[in-house]
Amino acid sequence: MGVSRARLPRATLWRYGIGSLGTGGFATLPGLVLVYYLTDTLGVTALVAGLILTISKVWDVAIDPVIGGRSDFSLARSGSRRRFMVMGGIALPVFFVVTFAVTPGLPPAVSAIWVTLAFILCATSFSLFQVPYIALPAELTGRYDERTRLLTWRVVVLTVAILLFGAGGPLLRDLFPDNPYLGYLVMALVAAVALGAGMLSSSTVAPQNVPEPESRPTASLVQNYRGGIRALIRSQPFRALLATFMLQGLATGMMLAGAQYVATWVLHSETAVTLLFVALIAPALLLTPAWGGLAKRIGKERGFWLASIIFLVACASLIMLLWSPGWWVFVPVAVAGAAYAGMQTLPMAMLPDVISHDAARHGEGRAGIFGGLWTAGETAGMAFGATALTVMLAITGYQESIGIDVVTQSTAAVMGIVLSFSVVPAAAMLVSLVTLSRYSLRRADIEPEGE
Template sequence: MSTEARPERASVRLSPRTIALYAVGSVGTGGYATLPGLVLTYFLTDHLGVAALAAGLIVTAAKIWDVVVDPLIGAASDRQLARTGSRRGLMVTGALTLPVCFALTFAVPPSWGVIGGALCVLLAFLATATAFSLFQVPYVALPAELTGSYDERTRLLGWRVVVLTAAILLFGAGGPALRRAGADPVLGYLVMGVVAGVVIGVGMLIAARTAPSTGSGTQAGESGTQAGGSGTQAGGSGTQAGGSGTQAGGSGTQAGGSGTQAGGSGTQAGGSGTQVDSGWRHQYLSGFRALRRSQPFRALLGTFLLQALATGTMLAGAQYVATWVLRSEDAVTLVFVALVGPALIATPVWTAIARRTGKESAFRVASVLFAAAAATITIAVWAPGAWIYASVAAAGVAYAGLQSLPMAMLPDVISHDERRSGPGQAGTFTGIWTAGETVGFALGATAVAMTLAATGYISTVSGTTVAQPAAAVTGIVLSFSILPALLMAASLATLGRYRLRRADIDDPTPADA
């Protein structure tokens, strides 16, 4: 990236309209992350009668699919940005297709049988995951393009997390309420899927309007150039990251182009050669190269993956804790209010702490607080009771920081890499990031399912009442307490290797610039 462009971008304060429109996208993110994580495993085990281990494998398989497609979607988003000047197209496609797929996921009745029902849920959830990734991957890439300021990114992502927190509360409490809207559980799940899917899709469509659109054949407002170069990329003379007339060492063409950037008057990669192989193998290799060359990205991604796994176990276990520990299926609403409600107040506080101490220091404090709060819930093995809500609320205060701070640090990582390797790969980073987040939440649900299976949990169909063995109830408590606490503690080791600070972003060294 040219040294002239960065200070100009960093000096611009984001408008309230931009922040508001971007934040609305978290209605979609919160809804998709919350309802499947909260009720899908329970839907399979206690509505369709699927064995706990099989239910966990179904959820995991759908999430593994995300890991496969997210890097490809990230690369496609980068190509769309280079070709059209905007990432908006993929975001709109995901917003329009997700509501239908989401509703179909919860439209399966028990009468279809265990195998047939499980297969239909798997296929519908695979389609839902794909639609969500089409939106989420470019959505996560936008902050790095909207502002170059260290603190403005914290402000942007802080408000996004406020909306995310409200969305989690809305879907976490409203989803189960919709499910109980009628006496027929089949109709209840269908209503929940339809209403939630529509709300998620609308939020995504609104957020897609924040994607910068600079016109066909341009990127970042330049005519026929990428990131301020005249016939060059990243300021090189016919090179990208040291290549001679090539991009990433190739000598072919850019997606069938002929030395031009989708209609621009200059060329991309600056020489007579152009961007090579845009096939799936090249996209995965681009992701591995990004991981290899960016140490801050490796540290931040490892931390976020472990923390997604920790919060994923709590999310997947919440319904089971409500039903079998607090002895009320409806108590899941109170668990969610206790977890998410404090975050509405705490998010601005974490933003203020990050301004004073730095994002990484605030992130570390939030991680320690969450681990301590989760660990105290282990006492429920011997003394279950309403006191659990207090521990969950303390975890909720920390949860606000765990959501906002790493998301504000990711654009810093992308900017740091741009200075060293050239622009145009934000989608590659966010594709890997979204895949890592997905893996964490998926394995969280899998960990809960495996714990239930190992402790003898009994699956049922709707309308059937059983008594769970004491070992299964103990397993539920441990998967909601000590397991996420240990994972959160492990994430502190990877966070300790994160080296970027405020001065690295707002006052880069000449070598970085």
């Protein structure tokens, strides 16, 4: 199956990019409010809230390679990955609403079970869309710079999605201050419509090719996992890129889950979480195309290094919230937002390079397997970031609450929130630079001189 080397039409850029309205929205809104929903509305302890996220993401990690293998099989059999994307786009909105529709008055243990089951179904639905979605760039174009262009537009939509869901979700919830259960339900209903619209619209960009008659592979569950293991073993660039993205996902996931706690208990304004998101996303939205242009001049790898270092420095500076909490926090958050645009655009543009490099060396296209592993790593990193936050909250004595009950947090608990928003994520970013140093692919490996 050939991969085009022509310049991608603008319609393809936007149809692909609009999928990030769904992927970005689902990654952002639960990451921002789910832990807070569990601890401060449903009365679930911080450790149990962390366990719920861990269980759902362990399940996610387990099924993503299988979905990747089945997606490759679907491509070979039918000529398209579209079927999986449509199934995910239909199912995710339904289970997303169910997650935030817990009946008021249930015991915390029952509420925890409800959210666990519903969120596992959400994760499964999300993977049905996300895994083939991640695999598409390697199949839409074979050109090094065109992949950067394609993924740049995707990240533009991604940053808009983060702003809409991250800022708008809490605003919708807070329209019902006397009934948080209703607030979360309204938030979920509105979000579900946007999630489904973005994902189903993007599914139309999946190429529909006529499969070659002799290319109709089958794969068992064991073979799908073996395929994932082989991909990890044989592609050193993929291992380095995936490890880097996971570590950075842990850092950003921890900060995302901690933003509501910083707004409430450090800045003493629950609505400040909306302003934090505006400060983060406005620079990212403006500078995403600039990161694409910079990558064209100096290479994706060097651009990724620069973005990661800037984010690390901005993140570490937030430790000053311990001694001087105040609105100055929006300055380093804005700097982090500018860097975050590069941290999303460039590794996503590097992934199809890794996939095509592996196919060129080994003579078989396994984009679905790579997409499954990438999705598993990305979601696991973000989830374990939220889990790390709940562990820190539990260690420092954070007090959960039910409904509109009012509690007071200790100095130690507030310190734990600040550390979870600054030093700990900065440490994960520092380790990610070590793994990034092991990434070896360059432009010449993907697009030799003269092509």
